[in-house]
Amino acid sequence: MSTETELSSVNSILGAIGQAPVSRIYQNEDKTLVYLNPEIAFVHNLLMDVNTDVQTEGWVFNTEYCYEMLPNDYNEINIPPNVIRLDKSEGQVYRDCDPVKRGTRLYDKYHHTYKFNRPIKLDYVFLLEYAEIPTVFQRLVTLRASGRAATQLVSNPELTQMLSMQEAQARAACMEYECNQSDSSFFGTPSGVSYRSYQPYRTLQR
Structure with missing residues (x-):
């Protein structure tokens, strides 16, 4: 079953390439869920492929x-x-x-x-379900999938370039999320160990 976030992302991709939105991804035929049409199937599979590609990089949330x-x-x-x-x-x-x-x-x-x-x-x-990943990463996945759809379905260089710029902005937001949430340190301390650096104001407390 598709979640609401998958449906909204599919509609965002369709809107990016000038197609009308849909109210659902699947339809029931003989008690079997099938895609509404081949284009929806292609866009949804594209979204899931990009979701896997992004999560394979390894982020703090997964x-x-x-x-x-x-x-x-x-x-x-x-x-x-x-x-x-x-x-x-x-x-x-x-x-x-x-x-x-x-x-x-x-x-x-x-x-x-x-x-x-x-x-x-x-x-x-x-590899988490699409609905489980943070919103900033859902945005990155949607924009990257939109860029691929624009390349493979529309072949519009200007549209592809514009979507690439939006993807770069979304990735910057993901990097900000990663830095804020990971609490990383270049000292290489083991996982679960915190490092408290020297703070000059502590000298005044002595």
Whole structure:
């Protein structure tokens, strides 16, 4: 089922290329949900593709660190289906294994095996539903999908250039969101550890 945010984004894309909005994405035919028409199907699939592309970059809202995974009865670790990227937590320090995602399982390239004898902590990038991502990222996804639709369906260079400018502004808003929410530090402190720098006014308190 399509959510309201998906429908509004599809209508924004249709409006960007000069098409009329729709009231729904799917229709019921013989108790089966199908797209209204091929153009709606193309635009909606374009929106979902761009949503995946943007989230694959790994942002503060869909990245989780030190996610502990336990081996199953076969000493294998199954990866959640909505994980699109992963890496070993603090793998640049502890290089005892090199895990990668292969299918639904975790594979150790260092030991060339799917077997893990102990728990492992991983950094995950999750693919969230479109309705779950922050509004600024929904805007970025919509504008980028609009640019692709303008290129593939309309072939209007001026429209594509204008949408590219709007996409750049939306990405700047996403970067501002990322900086505000991530509380990042170039000191490289571990996840969950805060660093309090020297503040001159504290000298007066002594």
